[in-house]
Amino acid sequence: MASNMWEQTAAMAKQHEQQGGAWLKLANDGDIAVVVFLGEPHPREVVFLDNKFVPFDEKLKAQGHKPSLRVALNVAVYGTREVKVMEQASTFFTNLLQVRAKYGLETWAFEVKRHGAAKDPKTTYSLLPEKQLSPAEVTDFQALRLHDLPKLYAAEAAAAASSTSPAATSSPKAGEPVDVKLAQAMATALKALPREAVDRFLQKFGVQRIRDIPASKGELARAFVDSLVAEYSAESVADVDPFGP
Template structure:
């Protein structure tokens, strides 16, 4: 066996031993059995990671509910953390089918990093007797202890709780220099500039777009000249 084959085998084995069930990309699916009791907890996003909510003021940030579950997937038990919306769907399935004799398919809708990602869960099929015996013999995680020791699965749960950070706005000095240039141009040039960068006011430009914006001003000066602006987006 080549070193590449050995590395591939090791990586496969390592990935299969991950503690958490993660669906990381759009369309990722897993067929699971839900085991044991849920472990709910309130969490708050600190700006860097999710942490247990202690009741202290977190600068106006509201806690969100996360529920950890033991699930049986691909022949082993893993921890799967869900939000309140997905958990309510699980409760409906529990009431209709029961959780001790059915497989369910959970699917991710949303690319990695997409804060609008959603998860759906549907009944897949009944378990056969052999599967029931295998699952009954499975050793479950102590969810409270596991989550306390490692903080939970932030990577697999980013789209439920994390808010995209607001972009840092352009500094006032740079904004004023752009305003001087744009005021020398006609309304069409101003509108083209604002449309190009998706803003309504110069001061709304994100700082990381400043170099591109300055370069585009040169393009507009060459294209339109300096006929005087007819609109005022600079207030």
């Protein structure tokens, strides 16, 4: 019994590690998620620079860089029905196309498993059918609200661009907190958004309170708040029932 509780608690801890924010995280070798694939894929040509993927453009092409394909997908975690974003390489997407042709994606939950340690460039992900969904489950999953993938990546790009601006590079002293007026303005804007948006903001900057953001990241935080406001404002307009009272 005690052994079962240890295993159950370990599984719950791993699930909580994967939650929070928009991204589905399989960080370590053997990590598993059971998901339902939703919506359309969002492909991007990117280059891996400075330990991160950046969009491929003419400047990088002129420098001799070659692009690779990354594909983002909306997935719902089967156990919680929480919608996350999974980003994978073209090899995984090729496997997904084969699975889609054989099983279909709307009526199955699939196991995605990581094979490779953290930061191992040879990491791969396996994909196996886990459970066929009932008609009621299919209806529930298809009704879930999806992340707007183009807007999500546009927000990430805007935030990254602001971090390299002159205002950001001439940063204040390390550890100095963000300006009070800026913190208040961001708090006011975030209060008008869903809790999901606030959680995304806090997770991105690794803080529990807005006032804990360092001044060196103030402009980056402001840009990210602006992108969240634009994203969720657009979604709110789209949710209005044109035939309602």
